[in-house]
Amino acid sequence: MLIISGMHSSGTSLVARYAQHIGYHMGFDPEKWVSTFYPTYEDPQFQQCSMEILDSMKWNEGPPRYFPRDVAPPSDGLIQKMRAILRRRRGEAWGFKEPANCFTMGFWLPELQRAGFRPAVLHVFRRPEEVINSMTRWRPELNSHDAATHDRVEAWWRVYNMAVIDRYWELRGTIPFAFVDVREVTALDARLCAWLGRSYSPIAPQMNNGQLQEAPEVELHPETVLIWNELSTLMQETLIANTA
Known part of the structure; x- marks a missing residue:
């Protein structure tokens, strides 16, 4: 089974749509889970449960300088809710996508393994300039182009x-x-299929739905540049090298 993670506005909906296209069950009627403009492929059951996990961790998008790791495990009630969701899943060709997976996968993974699934994680990332541009255009609370918002x-x-x-x-x-x-998803679609163990099927241009727009370069924090470089290196090591 597949966990898709990635920050808001990073193209995770495009990748989830492609996963659905090549045979992964990404939820019931996933194209009905619509944000303002396009399907999000975020299963409401997993989304609600993940939000409850974040609430239990007292997480908010302040943000802190780093994500807190020393947090209490979910309550027994929340664990039972997670297990109830997983009992309704069958086989290995299914997955779920949710930005909160960046933080909650550590709670989902042991429950998935306990339920007999073999989880794989695909993390989708996007240039920070493009994420900044997208979020400040489409999220009303961030509809500003001042330096502080960036x-x-x-x-x-x-x-x-x-x-x-x-x-x-x-x-x-x-x-x-x-x-x-x-x-790089379109150029790497054959490698993604190989990594996922699926028969190759090209990614269709219409899957984009015009979601991915380029953005002008901006001056970035040095730490941002280091993280971007590490993400690019990890793509080479985990996806490209492993499917050569």
């Missing part, structure tokens, strides 16, 4: 992506775990 979204970008990088190094070698730049 800095705030850029800080989120670092926190989301570093949480997954940290999780990768923690889990390295124990489960399939790959990184992909959403701008």
Whole structure:
């Protein structure tokens, strides 16, 4: 089964739509889960449960400089809710996508394994300039182009992506775990199919739905640049090298 992670506005909906196209069951009627403009492919059951996990961790998009790791496990009631969701899933060709997976996958993974599934993680990332541009255009509470708003979204970008990088190094070698730049998805569709163990099917241009728009370059925090470079290296090591 497949966990798709990635920050808001990083192209995870495009990748989830492609996963659905090549045979992954991404939920019931996934194209009905619509944001303002396009299907999000975020299963409401997993989404609600993940939000409850984040609430139990007292997480909010402040953001902190880093994601808190020393947090209490979910309550027994929340664990039972997670298990009830998983009992309704069958086989291995299914998955779920949710930005909160960047932070909650550490709680989902043991429950998935307990239920007999073999989880794989695909983390989708996107250039920080494009994420900043997208979020400040489409999220009403961020509808501003001032420097403070840009800095705030850029800080989120670092926190989301570093949480997954940290999780990768923690889990390295124990489960399939790959990184992909959403701008490279079309060029790498054959490699994605190989990594996922699916028969090759090209990604159709209409799957984009015009979601991915380029953005002008902006000056980035040095830490952002370092994280971007690490994400690019991890894509090479986990996806490209493993499917050569």
